[in-house]
Amino acid sequence: MSRLKQITEAVRDAGSLGVADLASLTGASEMTIRRDLEVLAAQGVLERYRGGARSLLLRGSEPPFALRSDDNTAAKRRIAAAVAALIADGESVVLDSGTTCLEVARLLHDRRLTVMPLSLHAVNALSSSSTLTLLVPGGRPRPGELALTGPLALASLQALRFDTAVIGCCGLSAEHGLTAFDLEDASVKRAAITSARRVIAAVDASKLTRTALAHVVPVSALDAVVTDAEGDDGLTAAGVAVVTA
Amino acid sequence: MSRLKQITEAVRDAGSLGVADLASLTGASEMTIRRDLEVLAAQGVLERYRGGARSLLLRGSEPPFALRSDDNTAAKRRIAAAVAALIADGESVVLDSGTTCLEVARLLHDRRLTVMPLSLHAVNALSSSSTLTLLVPGGRPRPGELALTGPLALASLQALRFDTAVIGCCGLSAEHGLTAFDLEDASVKRAAITSARRVIAAVDASKLTRTALAHVVPVSALDAVVTDAEGDDGLTAAGVAVVTA
DNA sequence: AGTTTCGAACATCACTGATGTTCAATCACG
DNA sequence: CGTGATTGAACATCAGTGATGTTCGAAACT
DSSP: OOHHHHHHHHHHHHSEEEHHHHHHHHOOOHHHHHHHHHHHHHTTSEEEETTEEEEOOOTTSOOOHHHHTTSSHHHHHHHHHHHHHTOOTTOEEEEOSSHHHHHHHHHHTTSOOEEEESBHHHHHHHTTOSSSEEOBOOBEEOTTTOBEESHHHHHHHHTOOEEEEEEOOSEEETTTEEEESOHHHHHHHHHHHHTEEEEEEEEOGGGGGOOOSEEEEOGGGOSEEEESOSOOTTTGGGTOEEEEO | OOHHHHHHHHHHHHSEEEHHHHHHHHOOOHHHHHHHHHHHHHTTSEEEETTEEEEOOOTTSOOOHHHHTTSSHHHHHHHHHHHHHTOOTTOEEEEOSSHHHHHHHHHHTTSOOEEEESBHHHHHHHTTOSSSEEOBOOBEEOTTTOBEESHHHHHHHHTOOEEEEEEOOSEEETTTEEEESOHHHHHHHHHHHHTEEEEEEEEOGGGGGOOOSEEEEOGGGOSEEEESOSOOTTTGGGTOEEEEO
């Protein structure tokens, strides 16, 4: 686990912690801890005060992109590979924001497809491809996440029709459907789903036990769920094809 | 001058050249030349054949972004600084693609503004800013240049009104107005100009003696031209404020 | 006023990317 | 079909960059 994440979690669990505590916890020097706190404060994870820092992470909010991106990479890669295998050459694909979908983007780099990613991270991963047609939606990028949101993003999606939408999420259950932490994200996801003929949700196991604030769609709107979990949680019963990566 | 540019120009001037020639010209090993040719071929600058490469650069086309970006940086920085000084805090700005405008973007990073850049390079330069409101237009990024074009870009621009447009170009003269190499770019520039109350053109000296294929607007559509050249070329007579950086 | 904390500046180190060298495989041409 | 030139993969080397630690003067609490 990276030191940044270690600090984030220690501060979150304790509410607030001193620089010296964090230094002895991580084994790094106090100067390094201060530099880390500066980075995390810039990301909005915590707030510094003289001598330490206090957490700003609320329950129900999401840790920032940079800290999630190397979480569980193995599972994400497997899920992404399974998703990529479901996509046929020549298709047009809208690709959601989030770390799992970013892995999907990397796998699509040399494919022959039309892709519209909903986050600038994925746009950057794909912008050097010479084989695929890249479409950028408009919008206001959310800091850190770089997910495109707002009326421009919705308008871009409404103007187009895709063969497939690949959607990530923060929570998924047969009961509560697909949920997201951010309200704006939720409406973008919904617009993406509406614009696509087929909807694939890419969901790692941890999301299947979680429900987030914003409801996006019921599971009946999904055609397939790709996950690394064993349990099914009633998804098949709801008429969704579950693919285990 | 970078070795890549040296190779590009030597091949362009000779039509085609051998690997050994390029190695002795640049002082690098043949292996390095081969790797360079691979890069340049991927950018569409030239075409490789066994033993050498032949140029693909047509007269009237533009060398790729990566080769222009560290050309004349001093002049670009000065122009960019003068442009940034013309923009007041709180304004909304649409920022054209191109290397000069990318320098402007870097200077706007910590300002309090609303900015919509028309190229992904500038988007990336600004996406880490916490002070400004960043808007991304939709569109299809042109390879290399990463300038956003097409109906989505036009729609994004038509949906908004800006205080200021900062426009780069490939050619500018009192007689032929503002011109660009790429037709799609030209319509995006025109849409940006139409959506803005005030139009500033950022133009280095080399552009003032050049005219490109696509006509964008006459000089009368410009409010100010920021340049590093001494000569005026009849711009002032056409009613444009000329700022010499 | 005294003590603690902070951050700028420099030193150090690991790592990445660029370049060169070697050599087996491939290609073009006679 | 053979021969010599050309290519690119693999490894070695080196410089530049980024991360970390140390020091020390300045700033902030008590």
